[in-house]
Amino acid sequence: MAIAARLKPGETLGDRVMKVDHAGEHGAICIYRAQIRLARWRAPDLVAELRGFLAHERRHRALFGAELARRGRRRCRSYHLCGLGGFVLGALTGLAGRRAIAATTVAIETVVLRHMREQVAVLAAGDPAAAATLRDIIADEQEHHDRSDRRLASPGLWPKLINPIVTASTEAVIWLGMRL
C-alpha cells in the first residue's frame, strides 16, 4: 500500500499526513459549527449530539496541531479552504434539516475512515507517533459515522444527493492537500 504525495524537501509522509488531517479537522469543525446554528431552528433535538461531535473535532484538530508543532511544521495551505468549504457545506445541509445533516456525516466519515486506516497502515512502522494519533481519532470518527448512520435508518433522497457531492469534495481536498 502507498499514499500518493508530493513532499517538500525534508518533509516526511507522516508530516504531510498530519498537516492534511489537521486541515480536514478544521473543515469538520466549521461544518458542525454551521450545522449547529441552523439545527437550533431546523432540528433542535440534534443540537446536543452535534455539540458532542464538535467537541471531538476540536480535540482532533488540537492533536494534529500538537503533532505539527512538535515537528516544527506549519499548517496546510488548504487550511482556510477547508474551513470555508466546511462552513458552506454545513450551512446548506443544516438548512436542509436532520436527514441531510446525518447524510453529510456518514458520507464524510466513510471517506475519512478509509483514508485514516490507510494512513495508519502505511505509517505504523516508520512514524509511530503519527499512527498513534490517528488510531486515537479513528475511534471517534467511527462513532460519528455509526450514530449518524442509525439516524438514516431508511435510505431516502438525501444520501443519494449528498453522497456523491460530499465524497468527491472530501476526496478532492485530501488529494489537493497531499500535493500542495
Ligand SMILES: [Fe+2]
Ligand atoms: Fe475528526
Ligand SMILES: [Fe+2]
Ligand atoms: Fe468526525
